[in-house]
Amino acid sequence: MFTKFVRNAFLPAAAAFFSMSASAATPVTQCGQKLNVAGETYEFTGNLSCFSPGQIPTIFIQADGVKVDMKGFTFTGNGVAAAFISSSGPACVALKNVEITNGVISGVGRAIGICVPGSASVDTKWHVHDLQIRGAGSGIGAFNANKNHIHHVNMERLTLVNPNSPPSPVFGFGIELYNSDGNSIHHNTIVRTNETGIHVGANSSENDITKNQVTQTKIGIRVATGAAENLVRGNKSVFNTVDMQDDTFTPACGTTDWIRNTFTVANQFCIH
Numbered sequence: 001m002f003t004k005f006v007r008n009a010f011l012p013a014a015a016a017f018f019s020m021s022a023s024a025a026t027p028v029t030q031c032g033q034k035l036n037v038a039g040e041t042y043e044f045t046g047n048l049s050c051f052s053p054g055q056i057p058t059i060f061i062q063a064d065g066v067k068v069d070m071k072g073f074t075f076t077g078n079g080v081a082a083a084f085i086s087s088s089g090p091a092c093v094a095l096k097n098v099e100i101t102n103g104v105i106s107g108v109g110r111a112i113g114i115c116v117p118g119s120a121s122v123d124t125k126w127h128v129h130d131l132q133i134r135g136a137g138s139g140i141g142a143f144n145a146n147k148n149h150i151h152h153v154n155m156e157r158l159t160l161v162n163p164n165s166p167p168s169p170v171f172g173f174g175i176e177l178y179n180s181d182g183n184s185i186h187h188n189t190i191v192r193t194n195e196t197g198i199h200v201g202a203n204s205s206e207n208d209i210t211k212n213q214v215t216q217t218k219i220g221i222r223v224a225t226g227a228a229e230n231l232v233r234g235n236k237s238v239f240n241t242v243d244m245q246d247d248t249f250t251p252a253c254g255t256t257d258w259i260r261n262t263f264t265v266a267n268q269f270c271i272h
Helices: 002-023
Strands: 026-028 041-044 059-061 067-069 074-076 082-086 099-106 110-115 127-134 138-143 149-158 173-178 184-186 189-193 196-200 208-210 213-215 219-223 231-233 236-238 242-246 257-259
Touching: 082 099, 099 110, 110 127, 127 138, 138 149, 149 173, 173 189, 189 196, 213 219, 219 236, 236 242
Parallel strands: 026 041, 041 067, 059 082, 067 099, 074 099, 082 110, 099 127, 110 138, 127 149, 138 173, 149 184, 149 189, 173 196, 184 208, 189 213, 196 219, 208 231, 213 236, 219 242, 231 257
Antiparallel strands: none
């Protein structure tokens, strides 16, 4: 009887202990923090403002498998630097299976940079979703980075370079892919950028651009010369200077398929 009582009394306490251990996360509490434990979950515990002189205005992702849950809080930057970047300092690092979700990013030069050094692309497989990006220079950039999943991100007013300076024409991109293949870009909303909503750059192939909404930009969705075998399907791109643009003319649209998109102004007849 005593043995049974002790065993039953111990079990709830043990279960609670192991539950707490399994759910524990490392807090993100300071500007310039380095997230460098592989497979670790990092959580914001409040809004983070990183625009004062002397503050490091970036969160550095430095290990594979890092998960960042912003918990609905806001990161505010200095108008020039990135909010999150795969970097060990000034240099890019190829990191895999990173997740960033559930927050607001404001007043940064770029919200998120998935950055691989050199000229060869790497299967980075980041998962970026359920974010609000507001008043930034640009949104999300993938550079030599393959097979990333970017979805349910809302972006607006992507023109800012510095809060005390006028917008620059080199900023104002929503989602950019450069030498990046096999990315899934879907169910994102991009409003009011001074350049391009979704840009599929040169040497970016087999990307799936599906069911995004882009409005009030210079170019809504653009596929550059040298980007091959991309699928642009079911997007709504309206009220832009040019809603959809393919830079390959010989043959028309190259090997990119434009299917069942909603638009008014396109630069080629092969865009549907």
